Amino acid sequence: MKIVSACVGVVVALLFLVLVVSEPDQDIVAKSPLLGQPAPSVASTTIDGEPFALERRKGSWVVLNFFNSTCVPCINEHDLLVEFAASELANANAAELYTIINDDSSDAVREFFTKNGGTWPKITDDNGTIAVAFGVARVPETWIIDPNGIVRLRITGELSAGLLTEQVNRLREEFVS
Amino acid sequence: MLASAGISGTIGRAFLLVGFIGAIFGAFAAVAGARRNDQQIIRLIPRFATLIFAAAVGAFAAMEYAMITRDFSLAYVQKVGSWSTPALYNFAAVWSALEGSILMWVLILAGYTMAVAIWVRKRMQDVIATWALGVMFIVCAFFFLVSFFPADPFALGPPGVLDGPGPNPLLQNHILVMFHPPILYLGYVGVTVPFAFAIAALITGRVGEGWLVATRRWSLFAWGFLTFGIALGSWWSYEVLGWSGVWAWDPVENASLLPWITGTAYIHSVLVQERRGMLRVWNISLLVATFSLTILGTFLTRSGVLNSVHAFSESGIGAWFLAMFAVVLVVSVGLIGWRGDKLRSPGVIDSPLSREAAFLANNVLFAIFAFVVLLGTVFPLIIEALQDRQIAVGAPFFDKLSMPIGLALLTLMAIAPVLPWRKASTETLRDRLFWPAWCGVAALVASLLLGSYGVAPLLTFTLGGVASGAALRQVVLATRRQGLRGLVGRANGGMIVHLGVILIAVSLGASNSFSKSQELSLVANVEAQFSGHTFELRDVVEVRDDRSISVKALVLVDGKKIYAPAITKYTRIGMNVGTPSVRTSLTTDIYLTLEPPVRQDSNEARIKVFIKPMIMWLWIGTALMAIGTVLAAFPGRRRKPTEPTSAPVEVAKS
Amino acid sequence: MKTRRSIWLAMFLLVGVLLVFGASRSGGPLTQQDRIDAITLNLACPTCSGESIYVSRAPASESIRSEVARQVASGLRTDDEIVSYIEQRFGGQVLLVPRASGVDSLVWALPVAALIFSAFLLFTAFSKWRTNKPTSPTLEDEQIVAQALKSQAESESKRESQ
Numbered sequence: 001m002k003i004v005s006a007c008v009g010v011v012v013a014l015l016f017l018v019l020v021v022s023e024p025d026q027d028i029v030a031k032s033p034l035l036g037q038p039a040p041s042v043a044s045t046t047i048d049g050e051p052f053a054l055e056r057r058k059g060s061w062v063v064l065n066f067f068n069s070t071c072v073p074c075i076n077e078h079d080l081l082v083e084f085a086a087s088e089l090a091n092a093n094a095a096e097l098y099t100i101i102n103d104d105s106s107d108a109v110r111e112f113f114t115k116n117g118g119t120w121p122k123i124t125d126d127n128g129t130i131a132v133a134f135g136v137a138r139v140p141e142t143w144i145i146d147p148n149g150i151v152r153l154r155i156t157g158e159l160s161a162g163l164l165t166e167q168v169n170r171l172r173e174e175f176v177s
Numbered sequence: 178m179l180a181s182a183g184i185s186g187t188i189g190r191a192f193l194l195v196g197f198i199g200a201i202f203g204a205f206a207a208v209a210g211a212r213r214n215d216q217q218i219i220r221l222i223p224r225f226a227t228l229i230f231a232a233a234v235g236a237f238a239a240m241e242y243a244m245i246t247r248d249f250s251l252a253y254v255q256k257v258g259s260w261s262t263p264a265l266y267n268f269a270a271v272w273s274a275l276e277g278s279i280l281m282w283v284l285i286l287a288g289y290t291m292a293v294a295i296w297v298r299k300r301m302q303d304v305i306a307t308w309a310l311g312v313m314f315i316v317c318a319f320f321f322l323v324s325f326f327p328a329d330p331f332a333l334g335p336p337g338v339l340d341g342p343g344p345n346p347l348l349q350n351h352i353l354v355m356f357h358p359p360i361l362y363l364g365y366v367g368v369t370v371p372f373a374f375a376i377a378a379l380i381t382g383r384v385g386e387g388w389l390v391a392t393r394r395w396s397l398f399a400w401g402f403l404t405f406g407i408a409l410g411s412w413w414s415y416e417v418l419g420w421s422g423v424w425a426w427d428p429v430e431n432a433s434l435l436p437w438i439t440g441t442a443y444i445h446s447v448l449v450q451e452r453r454g455m456l457r458v459w460n461i462s463l464l465v466a467t468f469s470l471t472i473l474g475t476f477l478t479r480s481g482v483l484n485s486v487h488a489f490s491e492s493g494i495g496a497w498f499l500a501m502f503a504v505v506l507v508v509s510v511g512l513i514g515w516r517g518d519k520l521r522s523p524g525v526i527d528s529p530l531s532r533e534a535a536f537l538a539n540n541v542l543f544a545i546f547a548f549v550v551l552l553g554t555v556f557p558l559i560i561e562a563l564q565d566r567q568i569a570v571g572a573p574f575f576d577k578l579s580m581p582i583g584l585a586l587l588t589l590m591a592i593a594p595v596l597p598w599r600k601a602s603t604e605t606l607r608d609r610l611f612w613p614a615w616c617g618v619a620a621l622v623a624s625l626l627l628g629s630y631g632v633a634p635l636l637t638f639t640l641g642g643v644a645s646g647a648a649l650r651q652v653v654l655a656t657r658r659q660g661l662r663g664l665v666g667r668a669n670g671g672m673i674v675h676l677g678v679i680l681i682a683v684s685l686g687a688s689n690s691f692s693k694s695q696e697l698s699l700v701a702n703v704e705a706q707f708s709g710h711t712f713e714l715r716d717v718v719e720v721r722d723d724r725s726i727s728v729k730a731l732v733l734v735d736g737k738k739i740y741a742p743a744i745t746k747y748t749r750i751g752m753n754v755g756t757p758s759v760r761t762s763l764t765t766d767i768y769l770t771l772e773p774p775v776r777q778d779s780n781e782a783r784i785k786v787f788i789k790p791m792i793m794w795l796w797i798g799t800a801l802m803a804i805g806t807v808l809a810a811f812p813g814r815r816r817k818p819t820e821p822t823s824a825p826v827e828v829a830k831s
Numbered sequence: 832m833k834t835r836r837s838i839w840l841a842m843f844l845l846v847g848v849l850l851v852f853g854a855s856r857s858g859g860p861l862t863q864q865d866r867i868d869a870i871t872l873n874l875a876c877p878t879c880s881g882e883s884i885y886v887s888r889a890p891a892s893e894s895i896r897s898e899v900a901r902q903v904a905s906g907l908r909t910d911d912e913i914v915s916y917i918e919q920r921f922g923g924q925v926l927l928v929p930r931a932s933g934v935d936s937l938v939w940a941l942p943v944a945a946l947i948f949s950a951f952l953l954f955t956a957f958s959k960w961r962t963n964k965p966t967s968p969t970l971e972d973e974q975i976v977a978q979a980l981k982s983q984a985e986s987e988s989k990r991e992s993q
Contacts, residue, residue, distance in 0.1 A: 005514075007948075012506060018555065019476070019499055021562045033919050040920075070750075103890035127901075128894025135920035137877030137891035420886045428880055483880045525960040534957075541949045549942045556929070556938045557880075563934060567924035569875035570938060571883050574928055578942055607839060614842055621849050630856035639846060695864050696900075755888060773893070 029167075030156040032135060039145045040133035046121045047106040052098070055149065061095035061168065062145040066136050067122075068104045069112040073158035074140040082117050084164045095144075095168050100125050102139045144168060146175055185248050186331040189239035193325050196232030196287065199225050200318035207311030211304045222310055226294035229317055233287035237271075240280055240330055244271050249341060252334030253277060259343030259749060261724040266349040272358050273344035275479055275494070276330035281359065283320045285366045290317055293370055293395075305388055308377035309370075316369055319501055327494040343724065346747040346754045351417045357409040361433060364403025365471050368436060371396040371443075372468035375461050379512040384519050386451055389460070393447070394810055400440045401806035407433055408799040419755040421694070421768045421787040423685075423795065426575040428483045431554045432474030435547055439467040442543035448667075449536045452598060455522040456533075458513065459540050465509040466547070472502045482558060528600040535593035542585055549578045576689070580633055587640035587682060590675055591617075594647045613646025620645075629691065637686035641679045648672040648679070670809025677801030684794035694787045696772065699732070701780035708788045710735050710767060719777035724749060727756075730771050730782040734760055742771040742784060766792040866903050870910050871896055874917055875927040883927050 034040070039062075042054035054062065065081060067074050081097065088094040099122040101109050109122055125131060134143060144153040144167060152171050155163070203225030210218035243251050244267060247258050257270045257277070271277040290313045297306035324330065348354045374392045378384050410430065411423035424430060443463040449456045477483055480495020513520070526533045553570045560568050595609035620642025621635060629635060651672045655663030663669055697705045699714035706712075715731040729743040740758040747754065753773070760767040768787035775782050868885060874895065876887035884892045884899075895917060902913050917925055929935035968976075 009510070015551075015555065016499075016503060018559050018562045019482070031922070033922055103894075127897045128890070129898065131891070132894050132898045132917075133920060135877075135922065137889075137921065418886075419888060422886060425882055425886045427882055526957070527960070529957050538953065541953060545942065545945050545949060548945055552938060552941055554881075559937075560934060567922070568929055568935065569881055569924055569927050570929060571875055571881045571927035572886070573873055573883075574938065607835065611835070611839075614839075618842060618846060618849075621846060621853075625849060625853050628858075630853050630858055632850060632854040635850055635853045639850075691858070693865075694868060695862065 030154045032151070032154045034134065034151045035154065037151055038149050039143075039151050040130075042100075042123070042130050042133070044123050044125060044130065046123055047101070047110055048121075050121070052121065052123050054145075057096060057145075058149050059147050061093065061147060061172065063095050063097045063164070063168065064134075064143040064145070065097065065099050066102045066131065066134075066139045066141040066143075067099045067109070068102045068139045069108045070104070071139050077140060077159040078116055078118065080159050080161060080164065084168075085118065085120055087165060088168075093172060096120075098123055100130055102131055102136065103128065144171060146171065185239045185243035185246075186251050186333060189236050189243070189331040190325070190329070192232045192235035192239060193283075193321055193331075196229045196236065196283070197318060197321035197325060199228040199232060200314045200321055203229065204311050204314035204318060207307050207314055211307040211311065214304060216302075219307055222307065223294045223298055225314070226291045226310070229314075229321075230287045230291040232321075233284045236324070237280055237284045240271050240277060241268065243331075244268070247340075249338045250333055250336070251330070252332045253330045255334040255338050255341050257344045258341045259724070260340050261749065262343040262349060265352070265355065266344065269348070269354045269358075270344040273348045273354070276324070276328045278358065278362075279320065279324050279328040280330050281362055282366055283317070283324050285359075285362050286313075286317055286320055286369060289367060289370055290314065293373075305374065305377045305381050305383060308380050309373040312373035312376045313369060316373075323494065323497055327497055342750045343747075346725075346745070346750060346752050347417060349724075350745070350754065350756065351413060353409060353413040353416070357406060357413055360402055360409060361406025364399050364401070364406050365433065365436065367395070367399025367402060368440060368464075368467045368471060370399065372464050375464040376509065376512065379461065379509075379516050382516060382519055384457060384461070384516060386454065389447055389450055396440075396444060396447075397806060397810055400437075400444055401803070403433070403437050403440060404806070405799070405803055407437060408795075408802075412796065412799075415792070416757070416759070419757045419770050421692070421757070421770075421789060423792075426553070426572045428554050429478045431550050432470075432478050435470040435474060435550055436467045438543050438547040438550065439463050439470060442540050443467060446536055446540050449533050453522075453524050453533060455524045455526070456537065456540070457520045457522055458517075459537075461513060461520065463540070465505070465513070469502055469505050469509070470547075470551075472498055472505060476502060477554065483554070530596065530601045530603070530606070532593060532596040532598050535589055535596050539586075539589055539593070542582060542589070546579065546582045549582070550575065553578075583682060584633075584636055584640060587637065587644050587679070590679065591640060591643040591647050594651050594672065594675075609650070610643070610647070613643045613650060616646030616649075617641075617643035629687075631690055634686045634690040638683060641683045641686075644679050645676060648675045665808045665811040667809050670805045670807070670811070673805030673808060674802050675805075677798040677803075677805060680794045680798030680801060684791045684798065687791040688789050688795075692787060692789045694785060696783060696785045698783050699730075699781065707786050710786075710788070712769075712784070712786065714780075714782050714784075715739060717775060717777055717779050717782055728771070728775055728777050730775065730784060732758075732769060732782075732784060734767060734769075740767075740769055742769040744771050744773060744775060761793055763793050765790050863903055866910060867896075867900050870899050870903070870913055873927050874899075874914065875925050877921050877925055881927075 039054060042052070044052055046052055063084075069075075085097050088097070097120045099109070099118075099120065101122060101124050106122075106124055113119075113122065123130070131137075134141075138156065140156075140158060142155040142159060142164065143151060144155075146152050153167055155167070203222060206218050206221050206225060209215065210222065240253075242248075243254055244258055245264075247254065247260055249255050249258065253274070253276050257274050258267065262270060272281045290310070293313060294310060297303070297310070300306050343349065371392045374388050374395075378388045407430075410433070414425070415421070415423045440463075443460060446456050446459050446463060450460050476495055476498035479498065482495065526537065528534065553574050556570045557568050560566065591613060592606070592610070595606065595613070597605065617639045621639040624635060624638040629638065649672075652664065652669055655666075655669045657663070664673070693708055695707045697707060697712060699705055699712065701714050701716065704711050704713045711734070713733040713736075715733055717728065717730050720727045720729065725745045725747045727743050727745040729741040731739050731741050733739050738760070740760055742758040743756045745754050745756060746752070755770055757768055757770045759769070766787075766789040768789055770785045770787075772783040772785055871885040872883050874884045876882045876884050876889055876892040876895075878889050878891050879887050882892075884895050899913060899917070902908050902916070908916065914926070929938050931939055
């Protein structure tokens, strides 16, 4: 009887320890098996019908933002993206910003951007092939890809002020050196 | 509706405060009255119980009033209320998210406290009753406090909001949402009552059989509702969620299953304590485990550590429930350790082939089952704590491990009803199991003739047959002796519950192993075939109302009736919900879902067809379990004190 | 009771034969849908907790299901390769059944250990009980029983005389 109570006691104590230590996941710069690997091939069209292929963007920095017009953090971070796009215009080595539509209709996205600004290309993703290729399950997510087509950074969740510019600048410096 | 900003909120919070204070005073009165055996103080206790019940009703009514009048000054109404939600679903919206569900817990718990106070009012000289009410008051105080601070349903939200999104669309398209949560809570919260009496027994040192027998119906009541609530949840999963299954081993489902497992072990094991005064430590531990698991389950599902589609991730409330879990365990284990000498029973189990031994094995099996479910549910947390990486533990793990446990339990169900108390000879067993064994063979042959294959399902059917034979044998013998009275009472009602469980086990075995599915691309008026059935698309129509746009595919099944699986877009929330359509029969369910993308007035639709055998038996089994539980609550044949406790064992004739 | 014993033996034999027969049977060839179902039942939905992609109705699950369906239809990859493909993109969290290696194997090992441990405990408990003789009633116990029998006989005779 004593052995059993001791075992049960130890198990319960361990369980308690584990539960106290665990906390809801809050990382913003996230891991991915794709970091440091060539980006998956992306071939799709923009909502205006223009073709888009990620391979042909080699030579520039590419920022992909996975977006859904009803997702609240996406809506919240939209102004930051508009700011980012504007500040990149001044840069010689400008990063190209693209929105990948996640589980949403082109019309809804077009309407959102008309109302809230943002002139960069929005890429459709029927069947979610691009999302699956990148391992994107929740939006928003922002991915940074270098001019050689290698995935450099993955940011999950809502962007904070200045985070995107800061990370892109840091990566640009590292790339040159 | 000009509800003055926050009046419902203020009234609601006032009621909660009154309830909390009442619970604290009630607890003091109970503890002081019990220790000093002061009848003056003890007489106050029922008043406090009525007070906290009235306060809980008031708070809940204030919440419903705010929801019905769409008082958007409250943050909670902003979260789950909406002008476009129909009245019935709006009423149920109160318990569709965290704060409201805690409020419902408070209401049901206060209701139980008052019910217990009324039940013991003639026996208030008995200090166990006073201590038990004390424990219940303390638990009430905890929940009133949680409802006042971290999970405040009456908190004000940002001003100027005129409408809300309404509850999750999955909670507004089936009437079951009115029944499943309250019924489940009646069970979940109800285990507090036997737990309170167990603690009272430990405190007073009166750990004998009296309190057990007295609280038997409370335990059965709570267990019955918990069982029925879980079954309703499975039915809802089947009818609404669209993946054609009944149980996904989701953390919220596991949180409701864990106390059921230990609770079922308890209601069996308690019989041994009544008969022979043994297994006392087991019984108290099982009761403590059942109650603590309700608290732990709430922690796991509400704290956000396991982010599930069900779970409402709120930080802060997790810490409260974790602390309560720790307190409950420390106090209970401390009390058990203190009373250890009194709990030790003088009797021993005479033989491994006896009913006591069967119940002991039953306890062990259920304990392992609970351990497996708990381990699987928290294992991702363990790995994250140890190695900081995410893993998932899902259905394949639980299915694989619960299979052997389930088969072992079926075996016990087959043997235990025919085992006498104290000692059995193999001859007795062979005699009594003769016809049940042939039932098992018949079940095996029948299932093979119907095309079954695979060791696991075949073993399930065979053992199910033997167990049904054993259960039916008991019921037949009892009705032969006593007529209709042979159907009531603990043993006989219990056998009917067993029959229900066997039907459920057999049904799960069949549908898990022999379901088939196929995606069909249908073109209008062209017949497609699958698995011996024909499907023809007749039309694709659209139905609009002020909260949703629904696209339905009208499919003619087997040339007889039209079934309409649908995809509904809830415009306010922007969420798509698939609604299945099911053709039920005693042998097979044909389950249809509509796959996106689909357009109205199109002449094409892609559907997925599931052929699920024997699903109806799940619901018949549930009904049998409910009927059996009610029958078991009636008093059985009253036994004279000098009668032998079990039927005489026949001497082997050879 | 030799006939009874032989009937039982025959029954066990019959059941054994039928089980072996049933176990060796199969339900027909695996369709593509069966393959898709088998794969998706073992992949976890990345936005849920513990739900498989087969079960979950989340949009992420729908996309992964379509991807799996596409790859099964193309016939280029085996089931394991498709699972690895998804794992390479979403990380280890997408495997629904922990692999039986490293720390993860604990989730399988611990239940088995618990089973063996409890069987051992039951066994020792039974052997201890068998060697301990049951206690014989004390004088006090016998007096309590005599008293109870007496009061029961009294109440019965009272009822009969009424």
